[in-house]
Amino acid sequence: MGEAIAFYTLAALILGFAVLVITARNTVHSVLFLVANFLFVAALYVLLGAQFLAVIQVIVYAGGIVVLYLFVVMLVNLKRPPEAHRDRRRKAGLGLAFSLVILAEVVAIAVFGLVQPAHLAAPKAPLPPEAADNVQQVGWALYTQYLVPFEVASMLLLVAMVGAIVLARREL
Amino acid sequence: MTPITPVHYIVLSAALFTIGVIGVLVRRNVIVILMSIELILNAVNINLIAFSRQLGDPVGQVFAIFIICVAAAEAAVGLGIILAFYRNKETVNIDEMSLMRW
Numbered sequence: 001m002g003e004a005i006a007f008y009t010l011a012a013l014i015l016g017f018a019v020l021v022i023t024a025r026n027t028v029h030s031v032l033f034l035v036a037n038f039l040f041v042a043a044l045y046v047l048l049g050a051q052f053l054a055v056i057q058v059i060v061y062a063g064g065i066v067v068l069y070l071f072v073v074m075l076v077n078l079k080r081p082p083e084a085h086r087d088r089r090r091k092a093g094l095g096l097a098f099s100l101v102i103l104a105e106v107v108a109i110a111v112f113g114l115v116q117p118a119h120l121a122a123p124k125a126p127l128p129p130e131a132a133d134n135v136q137q138v139g140w141a142l143y144t145q146y147l148v149p150f151e152v153a154s155m156l157l158l159v160a161m162v163g164a165i166v167l168a169r170r171e172l
Numbered sequence: 173m174t175p176i177t178p179v180h181y182i183v184l185s186a187a188l189f190t191i192g193v194i195g196v197l198v199r200r201n202v203i204v205i206l207m208s209i210e211l212i213l214n215a216v217n218i219n220l221i222a223f224s225r226q227l228g229d230p231v232g233q234v235f236a237i238f239i240i241c242v243a244a245a246e247a248a249v250g251l252g253i254i255l256a257f258y259r260n261k262e263t264v265n266i267d268e269m270s271l272m273r274w
């Protein structure tokens with residue numbers, strides 16, 4: 001019961017802020033709505049028992065990536081917003097219709113998947129309490145079975161850092 | 173009231189994904205389009221973590237960490253490209269970004 005209330009509240013907040021992100025006229029408002037959206041997604045992770053992911057979400061997304069977006073919005077300094085002038089070739093209604101088709105398709109897949117396997121419908125017991133806490137489990141999987149992908153991810157971040165510095169230099 | 177099953181989380185994730193797709197297809201500001209991509213990646217993460225709990229397996233959370241890592245790299249490089257483009261063309265309107273179109 002408590003989980004249901006928490007889920008529906010968080011789901012409404014997540015979807016509401018997501019809609020505000022893509023409808024806000026002012027880009028700075030859009031970024032701030034994105035922060036709220038990330039924070040409520042982090043709360044959803046706590047509800048799902050993934051506390052470590054929730055902390056990562058708050059620190060990396062709401063702390064790091066969003067500050068990057070704010071810096072770029074500040075540097076770009078839009079005097080004439082892109083939505084101000086109309087381009088008649090652009091068909092926004094068509095894009096909206098395509099997105100709604102995708103939504104119908106994904107929900108249909110989810111509902112049919114619910115009908116098919118009965119053993120997936122009822123949630124199993126969550127992680128056994130005697131195993132370990134969430135951080136220990138994630139750390140164990142990350143540093144044993146997934147050690148090579150972890151190192152590749154660190155290389156990816158290094159390359160992205162160098163690439164971003166080169167791209168943002170003044171004399172490109 | 174029915175208990176919360178993974179299907180609830182999948183439907184939430186599908187709705188968030190669709191909002192992201194609408195943002196990518198309808199908006200013209202490149203910065204807003206990149207933010208919509210972040211929304212899409214968040215929807216994927218919700219899916220992975222819901223199944224991680226359902227199956228009692230932390231591997232889904234490990235994948236979600238990798239996705240966050242890739243999202244950070246994407247944001248850094250994408251915003252660098254936007255800055256470089258803005259210096260040359262003084263615009264962030266995606267309709268005016270036709271350098272690579274033939």
